[in-house]
Amino acid sequence: MNESNRPITEVAAGILLDAEGRYLLGQRPEGKPYAGYWEVPGGKIESGESVFAALKRELREELGIDIESSEELVVLEHDYPHAYVRLHVSIIRKWSGVPEGCEGQLLSWQILGDAIPTVEPLLPAAWPMLEKLRLLKV
Numbered sequence: 431m432n433e434s435n436r437p438i439t440e441v442a443a444g445i446l447l448d449a450e451g452r453y454l455l456g457q458r459p460e461g462k463p464y465a466g467y468w469e470v471p472g473g474k475i476e477s478g479e480s481v482f483a484a485l486k487r488e489l490r491e492e493l494g495i496d497i498e499s500s501e502e503l504v505v506l507e508h509d510y511p512h513a514y515v516r517l518h519v520s521i522i523r524k525w526s527g528v529p530e531g532c533e534g535q536l537l538s539w540q541i542l543g544d545a546i547p548t549v550e551p552l553l554p555a556a557w558p559m560l561e562k563l564r565l566l567k568v
């Protein structure tokens with residue numbers, strides 16, 4: 431619970447960062463809250479699951495890739511009308527397979543040095559994680 435007494439939804443989000451300094455965004459599919467918004471891939475952490483296990487499972491389901499490791503970037507909270515979420519954001523530099531939109535979602539590689547993504551709209555809570563990513567010397 432938080433100060434507004436809403437249950438906290440724990441979420442794992444993974445920023446795939448490639449050797450050319452690009453990161454991946456995906457578009458939320460129809461049927462989910464904020465459908466059509468762009469986000470960092472990931473999803474809800476199941477009860478008893480570690481952040482890394484959730485990330486590994488979500489990225490396999492959503493993108494068809496397998497990750498071996500991740501680095502924590504930031505933990506941030508956001509109060510949405512539909513949920514109060516705590517996002518555990520990690521950077522992933524190595525994976526096997528080529529990311530595909532396994533749930534029919536569009537994907538877009540973005541250049542880290544760009545001020546704003548070339549796709550929109552972005553989920554509100556995606557902005558602070560991208561800010562944090564830019565501050566990092568990657």
Ligand SMILES: Nc1nc2c([nH]c(=O)n2[C@@H]2O[C@H](COP(=O)(O)OP(=O)(O)OP(=O)(O)O)[C@@H](O)[C@H]2O)c(=O)[nH]1
Pocket residue numbers: 439441442443462463464468469470471472473474475508510513515517553554555556
């Ligand atoms: N994956 C992801 N979720 C985010 C981001 N920013 C953000 O606020 N969220 C929120 O975190 C929650 C993630 O839920 P989700 O709907 O993607 O999770 P899921 O795939 O497990 O959903 P499901 O229960 O429909 O299967 C949503 O409330 C979403 O609005 C982001 O950048 N990436």
